[in-house]
Amino acid sequence: MTLPAALAEIVDDFASVSDQEKLQLLLEFSRELPPLPTELQEAAMEPVPECQSPLFLSVDAADRGNVRLYFSAPPEAPTTRGFASILHQGLDGQSAEAILDVPGDFYSALGLADAVSPLRLRGMSAMLTRIKRHLRE
Numbered sequence: 001m002t003l004p005a006a007l008a009e010i011v012d013d014f015a016s017v018s019d020q021e022k023l024q025l026l027l028e029f030s031r032e033l034p035p036l037p038t039e040l041q042e043a044a045m046e047p048v049p050e051c052q053s054p055l056f057l058s059v060d061a062a063d064r065g066n067v068r069l070y071f072s073a074p075p076e077a078p079t080t081r082g083f084a085s086i087l088h089q090g091l092d093g094q095s096a097e098a099i100l101d102v103p104g105d106f107y108s109a110l111g112l113a114d115a116v117s118p119l120r121l122r123g124m125s126a127m128l129t130r131i132k133r134h135l136r137e
Helices: 005-015 019-031 078-091 096-100 106-110 118-136
Strands: 056-060 068-072
Touching: 005 019, 005 078, 005 106, 019 078, 056 118, 068 078, 078 118, 096 118, 106 118
Parallel strands: none
Antiparallel strands: 056 068
């Protein structure tokens, strides 16, 4: 699997811990999701209805060599925020080409299938799918 170095490191971190520790790590990621820049309003962002909690994303690909990703999810949705933070930390600042090369099911390598519901995993897949769709437009 070809992943940008930052995302590969995150996958490795998850692969090296137990299922219970994976949930703790996901919670830590949820706390690290950066706030939106003041010039970006949630109302102007794309909703991701596949997520079980409200999630909005914005993709700035004006510089295709340095794609910027923005996510908004409520603090009371730690799983959704954690997934968004993983994508942010692993893909923000990468080239469009590198992001498009990420396998759509990369999240399976995180080993979260036994720890979170398939519906929640589908939300993470939907986030990546929407990011890639923006980059193909």
